[in-house]
Amino acid sequence: MSQSSPAPATAAVDVVDIALDARSYPILIGQGESLWQQAEVHFPKGTSAVIVTNTTVAPLYLQALRQRLERHYPKVLEVALPDGEQHKNWQTLNLIFDALLGNGADRKAVLYALGGGVIGDMTGFAAACYMRGVPFVQVPTTLLAQVDSSVGGKTAINHPLGKNMIGAFYQPRLVVCDIDTLRTLPxxxxxxxxxxxxxxxxxxxxxxxxxxxxxxxxxxxxxxxxxxxxxxxxxxxxxxxxxxxxxxxxxxxxxxxxxxxxxxxxxxxxxxxxxxxxxxxxxxxxxxxxxxxxxxxxxxxxxxxxxxxxxxxxxxxxxxxxxxxxxxxxxxxxxxxxxxxxxxxxxxxxxxxxxxxxxxxxxxxxxxxxxxxxxx
Known part of the structure; x- marks a missing residue:
């Protein structure tokens, strides 16, 4: 149960597997090109990729992710949501659906959650609901999201009377934890x-x-x-x-x-x-x-x-x-x-x-x- 000895610093990418039969997926932990080369092998196939991020993260990491996705998908869309827990609600969730429907996203669309826990939760919930379920990938950019909220398939929005009370269990296809993104973390x-x-x-x-x-x-x-x-x-x-x-x-x-x-x-x-x-x-x-x-x-x-x-x-x-x-x-x-x-x-x-x-x-x-x- 302990297994607390640090991994060798020379390891290129750490892989932790979530074992859920057909819903199993890897968590990749690392930095630099080696991480992303391994991640790209696991990108779900689809007709389009939709990057959901927020106005804080977008200027930092959106373009780099977009360039990688453009090598795998015929079409890449972007949705930048307002930043903050106070925006984790129906109104903001609908901005994702507006973008999906407005751009003709089909059942083969793949959502990419680029941001912290709020973005991950809302993107996962949107993926669970849109056309009764489309694939999504977690690209967490905060420590909290990397160690907790991006892993395990809990997706939700808040209600004024309770946190995370409206949501679904819906597993991602992949989690990519890029340690380099933590350098810009307040x-x-x-x-x-x-x-x-x-x-x-x-x-x-x-x-x-x-x-x-x-x-x-x-x-x-x-x-x-x-x-x-x-x-x-x-x-x-x-x-x-x-x-x-x-x-x-x-x-x-x-x-x-x-x-x-x-x-x-x-x-x-x-x-x-x-x-x-x-x-x-x-x-x-x-x-x-x-x-x-x-x-x-x-x-x-x-x-x-x-x-x-x-x-x-x-x-x-x-x-x-x-x-x-x-x-x-x-x-x-x-x-x-x-x-x-x-x-x-x-x-x-x-x-x-x-x-x-x-x-x-x-x-x-x-x-x-x-x-x-x-x-x-």
Whole structure:
């Protein structure tokens, strides 16, 4: 389960396979021409390619991807969406459909998601819906997307009452993680991605967590070898979980460690006010404290390791107040609109012990007491 020794720096391209029978596909991790030469072998055949990106990423990487796709497809189209979590909605999704229909895209069109998690989620959802399903490829350009959202086939848009509540499970044909794209990533976006990297330790692999503790400064400094190892190990863990539970019927829920609190923060503060990874970081601290409160972590050793690691990664460790008068109640309202909620009971991903996780129903009164204790 651990497999946390870094890959040799001389390896041209790391390949992590998602094993889902007919829906299996590779994740390619690397940089430079060797990465893209291998990626092009896996490009799905089609009558056209449609690059979906945003206004921030387009000036940086759109032209290079377009030039590669023009060697494989008779027609290449582009759709540049507005940037930001606040635009992950029906209105923006329709811009993709407008472009597909307006340009006569058929069932043999292949969508390419060039950007972060928002672009990947919306492109995948559009691909799942258009003509009842067309192929798509993930080309994630943020750390968060490379280690989490581009892998596993979760696609969705947000609703004002809940994050990622409208979507579909729809697997890409290929994921291409180009480490070079991280060079243009703003500091706060890098830290947001590190939150999703860090979560894999407490839910699955504490040897990897120890490696992160020893190497977090290298990751923050964007050391290429450190980033490559972190991306590869994160993808290996997610691949193992997704291959065992594609549609989140059980095991896959552990990937949501910190997310129940985190999604409430994002919705309660207004989409875009808190980056997803920042909200998840604060949510992991709350989920760890909840694990302690329920007796799953009898001592404070793990929390004493988690908090400084998050801080060194540039992440928040305290959750915000969502309502000045009824903060706990507001959190509970938002957390009830969560995909893990069953019969009105909120279920949280808890740690017991570090390196293992499970999902558990928690009484509202217990969760409310924790929120009152932890949020000033």
């Amino acid at each position: 500091t706060e976006q890098l830290s947001a991605g590190l939150a999703e990297v860090i979560k894999y330790g407490p839910i699955y692999d504490m040897e990897f967590f120890a490696w992160l503790e020893a190497n977090v400064e290298r990751l923050v400094a964007q050391d290429a070898d450190a980033l490559r190892h972190a991306i590869r190990r994160s993808c290996e863990i997610k691949a193992a979980v997704v291959s065992a539970d594609e549609t989140e019927a059980g095991l896959r829920e552990i990937l949501n460690f910190g997310h129940t609190f985190g999604h409430a923060i994002e919705a309660g503060m207004g989409y875009g006010a808190w980056l997803h990874g920042h909200a998840v970081a604060a949510g992991m601290v709350l989920a760890t404290r909840l694990s302690q409160k329920l007796g799953h972590l009898p001592d404070a050793d793990f929390l004493a390791r988690l908090v400084p690691l998050l801080q060194k990664a540039g992440l928040p460790i305290e959750a915000p107040r969502l309502d000045p008068a009824r903060n706990a109640e507001r959190y509970l309202e938002l957390m009830r609109v969560d995909k893990k909620t069953q019969g009105g009971a909120i279920r949280f991903v808890l740690i017991a012990p570090p390196g293992q996780a499970h999902t558990e129903k928690v009484a509202d009164a217990v969760a409310a007491q924790l929120l009152d204790e932890c949020i000033a």
